[in-house]
Amino acid sequence: xxxxxxxxxxxxxxxxxxxxxxxxxxxxxxxxxxxxxxxxxxxxxxxxxxxxxxxxxxxxxxxxxxxxxxxxxxxxxxxxxxxxxxxxxxxxxxxxxxxxxxxxxxxxxxxxxxxxxxxxxxxxxxxxxxxxxxxx
Amino acid sequence: xxxxxxxxxxxxxxxxxxxxxxxxxxxxxxxxxxxxxxxxxxxxxxxxxxxxxxxxxxxxxxxxxxxxxxxxxxxxxxxxxxxxxxxxxxxxxxxxxxxxxxxxxxxxxxxxxxxxxxxxxxxxxxxxxxxxxxxxxxxxxxxxxxxxxxxxxxxxxxxxxxxxxxxxxxxxxxxxxxxxxxxxxxxxxxxxxxxxxxxxxxxxxxxxxxxxxxxxxxxxxxxxxxxxxxxxxxxxxxxxxxxxxxxxxxxxxxxxxxxxxxxxxxxxxxxxxxxxxxxxxxxxxxxxxxxxxxxxxxxxxxxxxxxxxxxxxxxxxxxxxxxxxxxxxxxxxxxxxxxxxxxxxxxxxxxxxxxxxxxxxxxxxxxxxxxxxxxxxxxxxxxxxxxxxxxxxxxxxxxxxxxxxxxxxxxxxxxxxxxxxxxxxxxxxxxxxxxxxxxxxxxxxxxxxxxxxxxxxxxxxxxxxxxxxxxxxxxxxxxxxxxxxxxxxxxxxxxxxxxxxxxxxxxxxxxxxxxxxxxxxxxxxxxxxxxxxxxxxxxxxxxxxxxxxxxxxxxxxxxxxxxxxxxxxxxxxxxxxxxxxxxxxxxxxxxxxxxxxxxxxxxxxxxxxxxxxxxxxxxxxxxxxxxxxxxxxxxxxxxxxxxxxxxxxxxx
Numbered sequence: 001x002x003x004x005x006x007x008x009x010x011x012x013x014x015x016x017x018x019x020x021x022x023x024x025x026x027x028x029x030x031x032x033x034x035x036x037x038x039x040x041x042x043x044x045x046x047x048x049x050x051x052x053x054x055x056x057x058x059x060x061x062x063x064x065x066x067x068x069x070x071x072x073x074x075x076x077x078x079x080x081x082x083x084x085x086x087x088x089x090x091x092x093x094x095x096x097x098x099x100x101x102x103x104x105x106x107x108x109x110x111x112x113x114x115x116x117x118x119x120x121x122x123x124x125x126x127x128x129x130x131x132x133x134x135x136x
Numbered sequence: 137x138x139x140x141x142x143x144x145x146x147x148x149x150x151x152x153x154x155x156x157x158x159x160x161x162x163x164x165x166x167x168x169x170x171x172x173x174x175x176x177x178x179x180x181x182x183x184x185x186x187x188x189x190x191x192x193x194x195x196x197x198x199x200x201x202x203x204x205x206x207x208x209x210x211x212x213x214x215x216x217x218x219x220x221x222x223x224x225x226x227x228x229x230x231x232x233x234x235x236x237x238x239x240x241x242x243x244x245x246x247x248x249x250x251x252x253x254x255x256x257x258x259x260x261x262x263x264x265x266x267x268x269x270x271x272x273x274x275x276x277x278x279x280x281x282x283x284x285x286x287x288x289x290x291x292x293x294x295x296x297x298x299x300x301x302x303x304x305x306x307x308x309x310x311x312x313x314x315x316x317x318x319x320x321x322x323x324x325x326x327x328x329x330x331x332x333x334x335x336x337x338x339x340x341x342x343x344x345x346x347x348x349x350x351x352x353x354x355x356x357x358x359x360x361x362x363x364x365x366x367x368x369x370x371x372x373x374x375x376x377x378x379x380x381x382x383x384x385x386x387x388x389x390x391x392x393x394x395x396x397x398x399x400x401x402x403x404x405x406x407x408x409x410x411x412x413x414x415x416x417x418x419x420x421x422x423x424x425x426x427x428x429x430x431x432x433x434x435x436x437x438x439x440x441x442x443x444x445x446x447x448x449x450x451x452x453x454x455x456x457x458x459x460x461x462x463x464x465x466x467x468x469x470x471x472x473x474x475x476x477x478x479x480x481x482x483x484x485x486x487x488x489x490x491x492x493x494x495x496x497x498x499x500x501x502x503x504x505x506x507x508x509x510x511x512x513x514x515x516x517x518x519x520x521x522x523x524x525x526x527x528x529x530x531x532x533x534x535x536x537x538x539x540x541x542x543x544x545x546x547x548x549x550x551x552x553x554x555x556x557x558x559x560x561x562x563x564x565x566x567x568x569x570x571x572x573x574x575x576x577x578x579x580x581x582x583x584x585x586x587x588x589x590x591x592x593x594x595x596x597x598x599x600x601x602x603x604x605x606x607x608x609x610x611x612x613x614x615x616x617x618x619x620x621x622x623x624x625x626x627x628x629x630x631x632x633x634x635x636x637x638x639x640x641x642x643x644x645x646x647x648x649x650x651x652x653x654x655x656x657x658x659x660x661x662x663x664x665x666x667x668x669x670x671x672x673x674x675x676x677x678x679x680x681x682x683x684x685x686x687x688x689x690x691x692x693x694x695x696x697x698x699x700x701x702x703x704x705x706x707x708x709x710x711x712x713x714x715x716x717x718x719x720x721x722x723x724x725x726x727x728x729x730x731x732x733x734x735x736x737x738x739x740x741x742x743x744x745x746x747x748x749x750x751x752x753x754x755x756x757x758x759x760x761x762x763x764x765x766x767x768x769x770x771x772x773x774x775x776x777x778x779x780x781x782x783x784x785x786x787x788x
Contacts, residue, residue: 009260010183010253013194013271019362025193025253051182051607052253095392115515119362 001062004043008053015054019119023056059086069097089124146551149398150263150304157397158599161544162607169611171534174527175250185355185527191520192510193278196528198252199502200535204373204633205278205354206246210383212347214415216340227557228403232394233387234289235552239542240386241282243535252529270357277346277353284346288339290318291332295556298322303632314549355759358505364444365452365509374426381419382498385472385491388412390543392488394552403553406484424469432760446479446511453518457508460500469498554573565568615651633733 003014015023030049037048044061060070068074073084077097087094087103094103106112111129169273178185188195218226264270299308301315355375358366380499384661388409395404435453438445450462475481481489511520516660546552563710 005259007264008254009249009257011251011271012253013269015193015358016358016510017361017365019514020516021191024190025183027189028182046633048581054253120466 001056002043002058003054003056005046005050005053005055006041006043010054012051012054017115019121020123023054025054026051040092069095083128085128141686145402146555147300147304147398147549148555150300150549150551151306157544158603161541162603162610164518164541164544164616165435165607166611167609168534168541169536170532170614171537172608173612174530176658177689178250178439178527178531179557185525187522187524187528189226189520189522191513191517192507192522192700194251194506194510195522196524196532197504198534199246199499201244201247201251202354202502202506204240204247204535204539205351206379206502207383207386208237208240208244208281208285208496209236209347209351209376209379210387212281212288212343213380214349214384214387216288217344219336219340225408227414228400228553229387229391229408230392231289231552232553233287234292234381235382235543235546236386236390237285238289239539239546241278242542243539245278245282246538247535248328251701270353270360281346281350284339284343288336288343291339292554292557293550294320294322294326294332296393296554298324298549299555300550311549329710348376351379358509363509364512364514365448365505367429370426370429375432377419377426378498378501379424381416381423382495384412384416384419385494385498388416389492389495390485392484392491393545395484398547398552399552403558409484409487410482413476413482414485416491417473418496420469420476421474425467428463429468439703444512444514445744448509451512452504452508457504457511460504460508462502464497464504467493468500469494474499523549656716 010025013024014022015025027048029051039045039047040049042062044053044058044065046058049055060068060072063070066067069086070084073086074097076082076084082096082098085094085096085101085103085106087100089103092103093100094106095101106128107126112126113129114123114126116123137158170413185197186197215230215233216224219230249258252258261272263277265275267273298319301312301319304315304322307315340489352375353374355371359368359371391404391412393411394400431453437447437448439453440446451457473492475490475493478484478486507522511522513519574584
């Protein structure tokens with residue numbers, strides 16, 4: 001789901017409708033670096049950020065197009081945590097940057113679940129159950 | 137009193153205005169000017185100058201939008217239904233109601249535009265419209281309704297405009313042109329009357345479903361989302377019921393004011409107020425019934441549950457939104473009903489009070505519908521907090537002033553009471569068919585207004601435009617002056633105390649420590665609207681002590697988890713021992729420590745505790761203190777020392 005930052009009128013209807021509250025509005029002028037300013041805007045890219053529009057995580061679509069993984073995943077794997085997997089549900093393959101596994105196997109083996117299943121929103125974000133240990 | 141003398145009362149407001157009237161207009165224009173200044177601040181700085189944030193993402197603007205759309209219903213519904221049922225007593229009040237519709241729709245349409253982050257892209261709504269979006273339904277419905285209700289106001293106005301054209305000989309040039317243009321060369325023939333009356337009847341039938349659909353579509357903007365508190369099947373009737381109620385209340389208010397202002401006692405009699413008050417009482421009872429439905433059904437099922445519906449209901453009935461909710465139910469529904477029912481207050485003053493309470497109550501009802509539902513965290517997030525800012529209050533005041541101005545302008549251009557629709561008016565029409573009488577009347581008429589020479593009307597025009605400029609300039613100047621004065625006072629205080637003030641009010645809002653002086657005080661905007669039990673707040677010194685961030689804590693949440701190398705190193709958390717007791721999630725390996733003069737608990741988590749939601753190798757403090765005071769007392773030096781000890785902990 002992408003948001004055209006050149007077209008958004010900033011009514012925030014989509015934010016009110018989002019049952020996960022994962023859309024965000026730029027209430028002020030967001031900080032923009034010189035480097036970002038030089039980038040020509042495309043809908044694949046949230047930057048340069050601007051005031052008065054709604055943004056959301058777009059899974060680093062610009063990187064995925066270049067066959068790279070999202071930045072959060074790369075950072076997580078580099079830090080040795082390997083908590084995030086990203087991939088293609090149709091091809092049944094996800095990667096954490098180190099290895100590639102079958103999504104269906106991961107869902108089954110790790111007890112993956114989705115939030116607010118009851119709303120039939122079919123979110124594409126799955127959460128893995130914790131490995132061992134206790135939860136406080 | 138002769139028929140002509142009576143109808144002259146209706147022409148009087150069109151002929152001359154008192155000084156008091158000009159003063160009133162100047163005052164209202166000043167409020168509008170102030171609102172324009174506030175909107176300019178919002179345009180140049182961003183919507184962040186409002187109290188809205190990413191959780192409670194709609195505020196006063198949307199509340200005003202729903203409120204004004206609501207009161208717009210009265211013209212269409214009340215006047216159309218009373219016309220169709222041939223209720224004779226409606227004759228003097230239909231136009232008063234129809235102008236409410238016209239004026240409030242103009243103001244209502246402005247508020248979503250003011251709420252837009254990118255108002256300059258408004259045209260995209262039409263260019264890239266998708267019929268799946270309730271927003272487009274809204275757009276279409278309101279536009280249709282506006283055209284329909286403008287026609288519904290205009291059609292019965294035509295004979296009266298013709299009367300203005302024929303009888304206001306002393307009107308200034310532009311006025312005459314307006315009357316000539318808008319009267320559509322009305323001559324009052326039998327043919328014209330027949331067609332006008334059937335057109336009015338057709339419009340009256342069309343306007344009823346149109347009005348009901350508009351407010352139903354507005355309610356769908358909310359009800360069609362997957363949100364707690366908006367999951368209601370009766371939202372359409374609930375909104376429409378509230379809309380007509382607030383509309384009738386507004387008509388009572390306006391009638392009472394116009395009666396005094398333009399001496400319309402002969403037209404707006406006690407009987408009209410009695411009948412309208414009965415209507416108000418009936419609608420009030422309908423809304424009480426709808427409110428019981430809206431809250432008793434989910435309340436019976438969910439109130440004791442911890443799910444989202446239960447949390448929302450709890451917040452509405454006992455929690456932070458209870459003051460708004462009960463004020464609306466008791467002050468806006470029950471007290472007005474009692475005022476109308478009691479014989480002692482069954483007079484115009486009592487009705488005025490009841491109507492005012494109903495209108496305030498309905499505004500509050502929209503507040504809880506919009507804000508309380510948005511504030512409910514949809515996942516494990518903190519509750520949303522919303523406190524309107526001066527910008528929102530100023531623009532709201534300007535909206536109400538603008539509504540009154542449009543209304544007053546109408547009463548100065550056209551007779552506010554339909555002359556031909558009153559029986560006297562119709563008798564007079566027959567009288568006028570005899571030419572002699574007309575001539576005689578004209579003579580009498582010109583006698584009465586002989587003082588009004590063309591130069592007088594030009595003076596009137598000059599006076600009007602001077603008033604407009606003076607009002608707008610006054611509004612703009614006083615807002616500039618006051619805001620700069622406020623800034624000066626604030627700066628003086630800050631200098632006096634040698635303090636720097638930082639207010640953190642939003643979840644995750646942060647400020648760099650380097651930018652703070654030695655004597656910085658943190659002001660935490662105390663959220664009066666937090667859910668019950670949420671009296672835990674956290675200040676988080678992040679990124680090696682370089683940033684201070686504020687986090688509200690929801691007791692339903694687990695302690696903060698910090699995974700990244702770059703973020704939070706110390707979590708300071710406060711709780712009120714009298715209310716909360718010690719944190720229940722406190723692991724047993726904690727020891728009591730004192731950090732920055734605050735006693736609390738600290739521990740070094742074990743390496744294997746990643747899944748226990750505590751970070752390995754980081755020190756964490758739990759600092760006990762009295763609710764709502766600890767943060768404001770932390771100095772920058774203390775924060776720096778916390779940062780330094782954190783750094784030491786990280787290296788060690």
